[in-house]
Amino acid sequence: MHERVPTADFHGDRLRLARMLASLSLDELGGMVGVSRQFIHRLENNTNEPTGELRAALAAALEVTPGFFASPVVRPVREDDCHFRRLATAPRTILAQAAARGTLVEALVDALDKRLQLPAVDFPDAVNPTLMEEVEGIAEEARRHWHLGLDAPITSMTRVVENAGAVVVHFDDISDRIDALSIARRRPLIVRSSAKTAAVRLRFDLAHEAGHLVMHQGIITGDKVTEDQAHRFASAFLIPRAAFAKEFPRTRRMLDWTGLFAMKRRWKVSVRAIVRRAFDLGLIDAAQYRTANVHLVKSGQAKAEKYDDVIEPEQPELLHSALSWLADRDLVGLHHMLDDLGVAEPLFARMTGFAVPSLPSNVVRFPAA
Incomplete structure (x- = not known):
């Protein structure tokens, strides 16, 4: 047949x-x-x-x-294009849903690229590392590449990746079983989970996905090796090792929790991640690391920590700014773009977080040429 x-x-x-x-x-x-x-x-x-x-x-x-x-789907995003967190536990249907969202968001971004001058894609391309020491160097080189220095906190991780040409979006209604993901395409997409509300965790997720985009081009990720590498990249990128060693509060036996939380507020990194970085860099031993994690769990800070509520969450800006610019200067063109995408306004609003303004009653919209 x-x-x-x-x-x-x-x-x-x-x-x-x-x-x-x-x-x-x-x-x-x-x-x-x-x-x-x-x-x-x-x-x-x-x-x-x-x-x-x-x-x-x-x-x-x-x-x-x-x-x-x-019209047929052109250049669909496939699961192999996506760097998924929690890949092993996420059902295939959820991964397919995320890839579908990526396909449509990419079509939208391509349409915007034809109308506006979005930032050039500028992610350094590192060789896939084999040792964690190499990951440390790659993270430091990425900071230098983006002129961030090695001795001060990053003001906005979202702006770092968006200035490098990535588009950051939310997929609010797919699943809380996917923490975050990035999609390695001509213009990278980074997806944040709205299930996480703490700014420090969102920043770490963005740095983690940046690590995949820098280190794992053309590599299927989601296994323990690539996830551990991306975690180490995120830690090293957010707090470079020399600055970390200089500022980490030292005591002989007990951890200095006041000092740790002060470090959290300055660098905008969770205490859990700071403690892990101290262990990775040999500044605390395995017993101290276990004790610190037990303390966080027993004090109810396994998922939400002290001072999470005083660190302002970062918001994606690139996509919203591009759509706002079009809405202000070429609203008819923006409506034509939605027509070309074939997406109704409610779906578009959920995908982008942007509500397209209605055309004035005195505007007659002719079909796009």
């Missing part, structure tokens, strides 16, 4: 992409539009075609336009 060639105006891969974007199963989508899961499956595999009425129902259910299905 020969596989049916998709018609010129309906492509099943776009239906699957939209379903993944909506985080719906075949059963759930079928129930919403009144057909079986098997029929949705056949639509996605181009062995059936929808009627015009069904196509409109699918578009409404998935918050896309009927025209969304009219």
Whole structure:
């Protein structure tokens, strides 16, 4: 039996992409539009075609336009393009949903790149390390590359990666089983989890993903080796070893918790991460490291630490600034861009955190050329 060639105006891969974007199963989508899961499956595999009425129902259910299905998916983000945290425990459906979001966000960023001058992509390309000592050097070289110096805290980790050309976004409704992820494409995407509210943890996640983008181009990550390397990169990038050794509060037996929390507030790094870095650099022994972690757990600070609430969370700026600029100067063009993407405004708002202003009542919008 020969596989049916998709018609010129309906492509099943776009239906699957939209379903993944909506985080719906075949059963759930079928129930919403009144057909079986098997029929949705056949639509996605181009062995059936929808009627015009069904196509409109699918578009409404998935918050896309009927025209969304009219062209095939171009350069889809695949799971191998993504550096996932907690890869071993995340179900494949969640990973597929994240890749689908990445595909659409990349299409949006490509559209913005054609209209605006976004920052040039400028991530240093390091050789995949084999030793943690090499990771320390790579992190320090990345700081030098971005003119950050080695002796002072980073004001905004978000601005560091966005100035280097990455786009930082939230995927609020996928799963709290993915801490963070980065997508290595022509313009990198870094995804933050909104499940984490502490600024210090978000900063560490961004530095971790920057480590993947610097060290692991073309390498499938998620295993213990690459995750440990990215963790070490994040620690070394946020507090370089010479500055850390100079400022780490030393006592003979007991840890100086007042000093540790002062260091947290200055460098905007969790005490848990500071204690781990001290152990990695040989400034405390294994017994002190265990004692410190036990103390954090017993004092209720395993997930939320003292002073988390006084360190201001960083907000992504690049995507919102680009969309705001377009909305102020070319609102009709922004609406045309949404039409080209085939995305309805509610879905667009959830993807980007940006509510597109409505056109004035006296503006007549003609189809884009």
